[in-house]
Amino acid sequence: MIYLDNAATTQVSEKAVRAMLPYMNCKYGNPSSIYELAEHSKHAIEHARKQVAQVIGAKEKEIYFTSGGSESDNWALMAVMLDPKAKGRHLITSKIEHPAILKTCSYLEERGIDVTYLDIDEQGFIRLEQLERAIRPDTACISIMTANNEIGTIQPIYEIGQIAKRHKLIFHTDAVQAFGHIPISVKECNIHLLSASAHKLHGPKGVGCLYVQEGLELSPLIRGGGQESEKRAGTENVPGIVGFGVAAEEARKHMFENSRATMRLRNYLMKRILWEIPYVRINGSTKMRLPNNVNFSFQFINGESLLILLDSEGICASAASACHTGSAKPSHVLMALGLPEELAYASLRLTLSADNTKEEMDMAIERIKENVEKLREMSPDFADFSCEQGKNGLSYK
Numbered sequence: 525m526i527y528l529d530n531a532a533t534t535q536v537s538e539k540a541v542r543a544m545l546p547y548m549n550c551k552y553g554n555p556s557s558i559y560e561l562a563e564h565s566k567h568a569i570e571h572a573r574k575q576v577a578q579v580i581g582a583k584e585k586e587i588y589f590t591s592g593g594s595e596s597d598n599w600a601l602m603a604v605m606l607d608p609k610a611k612g613r614h615l616i617t618s619k620i621e622h623p624a625i626l627k628t629c630s631y632l633e634e635r636g637i638d639v640t641y642l643d644i645d646e647q648g649f650i651r652l653e654q655l656e657r658a659i660r661p662d663t664a665c666i667s668i669m670t671a672n673n674e675i676g677t678i679q680p681i682y683e684i685g686q687i688a689k690r691h692k693l694i695f696h697t698d699a700v701q702a703f704g705h706i707p708i709s710v711k712e713c714n715i716h717l718l719s720a721s722a723h724k725l726h727g728p729k730g731v732g733c734l735y736v737q738e739g740l741e742l743s744p745l746i747r748g749g750g751q752e753s754e755k756r757a758g759t760e761n762v763p764g765i766v767g768f769g770v771a772a773e774e775a776r777k778h779m780f781e782n783s784r785a786t787m788r789l790r791n792y793l794m795k796r797i798l799w800e801i802p803y804v805r806i807n808g809s810t811k812m813r814l815p816n817n818v819n820f821s822f823q824f825i826n827g828e829s830l831l832i833l834l835d836s837e838g839i840c841a842s843a844a845s846a847c848h849t850g851s852a853k854p855s856h857v858l859m860a861l862g863l864p865e866e867l868a869y870a871s872l873r874l875t876l877s878a879d880n881t882k883e884e885m886d887m888a889i890e891r892i893k894e895n896v897e898k899l900r901e902m903s904p905d906f907a908d909f910s911c912e913q914g915k916n917g918l919s920y921k
């Protein structure tokens with residue numbers, strides 16, 4: 525099997541698994557209890573909090589553990605926008621956010637919140653002038669993702685943070701794809717709220733965090749016990765949090781070498797596909813982009829069909845986004861890029877990890893080449909197109 529879907533989830537690292545195991549068997553105490561067994565759990569959580577905080581230059585007390593990226597996104601937007609003391613009832617976000625943001629925005633709109641959805645340019649970036657123009661006296665918050673999960677583009681979060689500062693707005697960023705993958709400083713970027721998730725950086729599923737800048741009063745989303753400084757009730761997912769901490773520390777320590785290794789493989793894959801397969805395009809900027817992400821559109825084919833063929837040959841990839849699988853609609857991100865619908869349906873997203881090898885890239889490239897050709901042979905549009913080209917004296921290949 526060749527796994528090229530690391531934006532959907534990652535394999536839990538050996539180190540994280542080993543660290544988690546004791547908290548599932550012998551060290552099972554509830555961190556809220558008072559005996560020594562409970563102390564182990566309590567200390568483990570506080571150690572993990574430090575490990576996670578270090579990734580983004582935060583203080584330990586600014587990290588609140590949650591069940592993952594979706595909860596953190598829901599919590600941030602709901603708490604900020606439904607706060608009776610909010611500066612206003614207007615929120616600015618972008619058209620290419622994750623559904624955890626976009627569906628929370630729809631929910632908020634039903635409750636009288638006004639939401640502006642910023643466009644992106646043909647490279648996949650929001651326009652800062654458009655952001656600044658969208659700000660109104662009743663704007664309370666800007667929520668723009670750090671890096672996109674489908675096309676990997678990295679937004680200018682430093683500049684967005686400066687705009688938020690100038691207008692005294694709360695800045696939230698969904699950094700689930702970026703956390704532990706690229707350097708982020710919450711202080712330098714003036715980020716008030718940041719969502720992260722463990723399973724996107726070789727940690728376990730079902731655990732993540734929300735960074736909340738010190739001094740920002742946020743009401744809880746989950747009410748109950750006093751866990752997480754009364755901000756997030758529920759007995760802590762101790763093994764999950766421990767795994768998250770270890771994965772976060774590993775990601776921070778090896779960020780540079782991991783990103784260099786994955787970028788080298790990704791660029792090799794990208795170049796060979798562009799050279800060896802005709803009628804293909806890269807979606808999103810090739811510069812400000814996550815090191816492990818590439819997103820193609822192969823003209824005249826259906827991305828889902830390509831995925832199924834690749835899967836039958838042991839290659840795990842994705843058409844645009846796991847979140848769209850099973851839905852008949854083309855990706856909202858690719859449509860926002862301005863792609864014609866047929867190219868939005870013709871996409872293939874490959875997301876690498878530092879564990880991938882050049883041999884795997886070579887195998888994947890060959891399989892993609894064969895299957896794209898196979899699907900094009902069956903495509904009536906491609907037959908028409910080749911015929912036209914032939915008449916003009918051009919030939920395919």
Ligand SMILES: *Cc1c(COP(=O)(O)O)cnc(C)c1O
Pocket residue numbers: 531591592593594595597622624669671672673698699700701721722723724730731732
């Ligand atoms: C995966 C992802 C999420 C959701 O995180 P979960 O931990 O799976 O809930 C949110 N935003 C982005 C950008 C993601 O890639």
